[in-house]
Amino acid sequence: MAKTCITTGMNTVNEEGTVSFTCPSCKEVITRSGFARKNALPYKCKCGHEGP
DSSP states (O other), rough: OOOOOTTTBBBOOOOOTOEEHHHHHHHOEEOOOOOOHHOOOOOOOOTSSSEE
């Protein structure tokens, strides 16, 4: 199943450093690409929770 980075909107299949985790506020699954994580790009969940 393809996963999309919440920050970049890009497909993360086979991208090194990609992680998926649950939002601490609403428990929605968030996927972050290795690129977004490495560059500390901000993200915002649909519930409003924000992170680095």
